[in-house]
Structures are given as C-alpha cells and as structure tokens.
Amino acid sequence: MSNTPSNLPRRKAIKSLAAASAIGAGLATGISTFAIGKEKPTLRVLGTHVTLQEELRKRAMDDLGINLKFEPKGSAAVLQKAAMDPSSFDLYEQWSNSINVLWRAGAIQAIDKNKLLYWDEINNLTKTGKISANAKIGAGDAPYKLLHVQSNNALSSQHTQHISYLPYVHNVDSFGYNTEFIEQGTPYDSESWAWLLDPSFNGKVAIVNAPTIGLFDLALSAQARGLVQFDDIGNMSTVELDKLFKVLIEYKRTGHFSGFWTSVPESVRFMKSKRVNIQSMFSPAVSSLNGQNVPVTFAAPKEGYRGWHGVMCLSSQTKGRMQDVAYEYMNWWLSGWPGAFIAKQGYYISNPQRSRSFLSDAEYDYWYAGKPAAEALTGTDGLVSVAKGHSRRGGSYEKRFENVAVWNTVMPTYEYSLQKWYEFLSA
Structure with a gap:
C-alpha cells in the first residue's frame, strides 16, 4: 500500500482500531498496555x-x-x-x-x-x-x-x-534418526551417541554447525565409541581437543558427514530430502517431520542427553x-x-x-508426564505430530532432565575449540 493521500484515512482508522484492540487485550489478560x-x-x-x-x-x-x-x-x-x-x-x-x-x-x-x-x-x-x-x-x-x-x-x-x-x-537434545533406514532402538539402552560415528552410516550423517553444541554431540559420540576419552567432557583440554579433531577430520575425509546445518528448517530439509538418515536434531524439527509423515525418532541415549x-x-x-x-x-x-x-x-x-x-489433559500428560497420548496431538503448525497411544521418547520432564550428560558450554578452551572446529569444517 502506498502512502498516498487517498490511503491516509483508512490507515488512520486501522491504527485507531488496533489501539482499541490492544487496550481490550490488556484488560483481558491483566498485562499492561501503552496509551492510545x-x-x-x-x-x-x-x-x-x-x-x-x-x-x-x-x-x-x-x-x-x-x-x-x-x-x-x-x-x-x-x-x-x-x-x-x-x-x-x-x-x-x-x-x-x-x-x-x-x-x-x-x-x-x-x-x-x-x-x-x-x-x-x-x-x-x-x-x-x-x-x-x-x-x-x-x-x-x-x-x-x-x-x-x-x-x-x-x-x-x-x-x-x-x-x-x-x-x-x-529441553534436552540428542539426535534424530529415520526408522525407514535405521532400526529403532530402545531408550536409555541400545540408543547411543556412538551411532553418529558409526561407519555403516557413512555419508548419511549431519551435525549442527555450532561449536558450542555440535562439538559436544561429536565428543559424546567419540567417547561412546571408545575413540577418545575425556577427564571432563564439559571442560576439554587442548590435548583432548587435538585428539578429538584428529579423529573427526579422518571421518570427514572419508565423506562420513553429508552436511552441517545452521537452523531448524535446514535440518528438516536435510532429513525430509533423505540427504541424511541420522543427525543432530532439536525437538521442533522432529515434531515437524513427524507431522509430515517422515518417521524420525528422537533418541534417548544411554550416555545421557546434551542439555x-x-x-x-x-x-x-x-x-x-x-x-x-x-x-x-x-x-x-x-x-x-x-x-x-x-x-x-x-x-x-x-x-x-x-x-x-x-494445555488439554492429553497434551500435558504426553509432553510433561511422559504418559501415552490419549488422542492424536497436533504440533505448533497444526499438523498431527503425535499419534494416539504414542509415548514421549525418554519419558517425563523429570526423567529426561535427570539424565543430562553435558550442557551446551563455552569452555575455558573456547577460542582453541573454535579454531579446531573451523579446521574440521574446511578439511
């Protein structure tokens, strides 16, 4: 719409109506608003x-x-x-x-x-x-x-x-995997961070491109596979980082990683297009994919989550x-x-x-209490993302947060880890 004189009366009326609506919303919610x-x-x-x-x-x-x-x-x-x-x-x-x-x-x-x-x-x-x-x-x-x-x-x-x-x-994060290609595991038992570096998934793995997040997904995976051990995974030394990235660069040169995503929508595209079968994931991406009938499971690793x-x-x-x-x-x-x-x-x-x-009783029971869904549940996009009878992976709110292995972290060796991360990406 242009700012021509013929449009000004309508614009003024809309602005007045919007201000009146804001006042009404404030009265209804008890949240203060600003003067007209x-x-x-x-x-x-x-x-x-x-x-x-x-x-x-x-x-x-x-x-x-x-x-x-x-x-x-x-x-x-x-x-x-x-x-x-x-x-x-x-x-x-x-x-x-x-x-x-x-x-x-x-x-x-x-x-x-x-x-x-x-x-x-x-x-x-x-x-x-x-x-x-x-x-x-x-x-x-x-x-x-x-x-x-x-x-x-x-x-x-x-x-x-x-x-x-x-x-x-x-929330707690882990990885998602497409059960069309990878057999579904058991929460806190067979599901493991080690899967991200499993050679049998070569070329079908993606990692979040964030050095304070993806780094820990890979460190947890390397440790779970016995490739590198850390005295404190939340505070890795430069020597430990050198060992870790030596392993990761070798994996990258074999074509193990299909990509490194930078946003939730990009991670959805990676999985939906079947570019990858397993990757670092955030919950909204899993919910979105399930709503589009892509059979992605959000793992509950036996080693614990990244919180x-x-x-x-x-x-x-x-x-x-x-x-x-x-x-x-x-x-x-x-x-x-x-x-x-x-x-x-x-x-x-x-x-x-x-x-x-x-929240409805069914929504609260599923998302917070870890109970089976009493009915089909929709995600924020309005599409069904949870089938009736399905239980949330990893259980209740408390159960999931009782099992945090490591938090997203800026370590004392942050600057060095950044250098190593970008060497890894460019390898």
Whole structure:
C-alpha cells in the first residue's frame, strides 16, 4: 500500500482500531498496555528460529499492544552479532552457553528480579541445577552456575537480586534418526551417541554447525565409541581437543558427514530430502517431520542427553521506555500461553504450572508426564505430530532432565575449540 493521500484515512482508522484492540487485550489478560496517544513501541528481538516464530510474535503484539521485530538467525550468527553490536537488539534469545561470551563482551545488562512477575514460580532446574533429588547436574555450564550477578560483576550460583538472563524455554537434545533406514532402538539402552560415528552410516550423517553444541554431540559420540576419552567432557583440554579433531577430520575425509546445518528448517530439509538418515536434531524439527509423515525418532541415549536452557537477555544498550517494554515481554513469556504453545513442539517452560491450564489433559500428560497420548496431538503448525497411544521418547520432564550428560558450554578452551572446529569444517 502506498502512502498516498487517498490511503491516509483508512490507515488512520486501522491504527485507531488496533489501539482499541490492544487496550481490550490488556484488560483481558491483566498485562499492561501503552496509551492510545503514543506510538506503539517496537521491540527488537534477536534470536533463533526455535523461539522467534510468527505465531508467538502475533500473539505477543496482541496481548501487549506493541510492535515486535523478530530477527532469527543461526546460533553462531546470532551470538556473533549480539556480542559485536548490542545496539542492534533490545532482547536476545538463545541458549545459556552464550551467556559467558555476551557478559564478558558487555553486550547484556543485569535483570532485576523484582521486575519479574513470576520469579517465585520458576522451578529448581535453573535455581539449584537439579529438577529432582535424583537428577545429575551434568558437565559443563549447568545454567544455574551462570544465573546470578555478584557484587564484583561475576556470574555464579550464589543468589542475588540480579540475574544475567530470564530462564524460560529449555529441553534436552540428542539426535534424530529415520526408522525407514535405521532400526529403532530402545531408550536409555541400545540408543547411543556412538551411532553418529558409526561407519555403516557413512555419508548419511549431519551435525549442527555450532561449536558450542555440535562439538559436544561429536565428543559424546567419540567417547561412546571408545575413540577418545575425556577427564571432563564439559571442560576439554587442548590435548583432548587435538585428539578429538584428529579423529573427526579422518571421518570427514572419508565423506562420513553429508552436511552441517545452521537452523531448524535446514535440518528438516536435510532429513525430509533423505540427504541424511541420522543427525543432530532439536525437538521442533522432529515434531515437524513427524507431522509430515517422515518417521524420525528422537533418541534417548544411554550416555545421557546434551542439555540446553533458553536465555532471554537484556541488551546493555536498552534503556528507559524500551527497557520497560522488554520487561513486559519477558513477563509475557512466563504468563502461561507461550509455555503451552512451545510445549506442543516438545519444549518445557520454567514455570510449567502456569501453562497447565492452556494445555488439554492429553497434551500435558504426553509432553510433561511422559504418559501415552490419549488422542492424536497436533504440533505448533497444526499438523498431527503425535499419534494416539504414542509415548514421549525418554519419558517425563523429570526423567529426561535427570539424565543430562553435558550442557551446551563455552569452555575455558573456547577460542582453541573454535579454531579446531573451523579446521574440521574446511578439511
């Protein structure tokens, strides 16, 4: 539509109607909105395709009466842009392994817990590191270690009134495999990270192209196959990294890896096109493929999962009114509906009890309780992704997070691991 005079009355009417709708939404949800007389603020959110989805953007704009600009990129590109240019975003959404990089770069600022409406509801996974008494904390950067900002500006598990990120979506990751080509294994028994480096799958394997994520998928695989052993897989030494990448480069030169994906949609294309039969995967990709009748199973490896925790971070450059808007958006994410929405793609929220009423009994029992689906369930795309009678791979929320082998991590040897990762990609 052009900005000609003939269009201006209609544009003005639409703008007035939208403002009135925003007021109504605010009254209905209890979430504050902005005055009609003011121009709607535009909140810029930098992140990945995992959470920067159009349906979430539309719902948040309706509920909050704001404009939202989502900028989704691959995880490495997101981290690089955020660290180098904090003025380019107001909020950052990615994973806890990015916190150390962003904090050291001065790209993000501390978040005041007093401004978080649902802080007390957030469960112990990020407050203490354990979802239950039986849980393994997992190697590497367990998110609770990076949560609280200390008086000396260090990050640690010691509770303070300021935090480095808002805990929200999280999950455990592993790999997906197409059961048309690979016999289905048994969770926590025959399924193993070793499968990613199984020579019989040569040429049909893909890995996520993220040196703080894909690195651990491959390290877990190499260790499971007995090719390399680590004293602490969450804190690999340069000597251990040298041994690991020597093995990986040999695999790459044989054509073992078909590709390295940088986004969830790309991983879906890899598997749907049958370019690969097994690869690093995130839950939304598995859900999407199942909804398209591609028989992909999300493994529950006997060695344990690679855990990740979503972080929502406030840019160091976000001030004044935009900071207020950013806090409203952070609170919106924990207000119930968003957590229920992302549950349908296999993700958890940090205060699941508030999302419970937005899920049917069948949905909650399947996604959180690990029970068989009482009916066919749809994903976030509206397609059936869970057949009636199917049980979630790996069991309940608690069971899955009791079995974290390692978290996405930025190790002390991060710079060296980056160098080795790019040598591997170019080999």
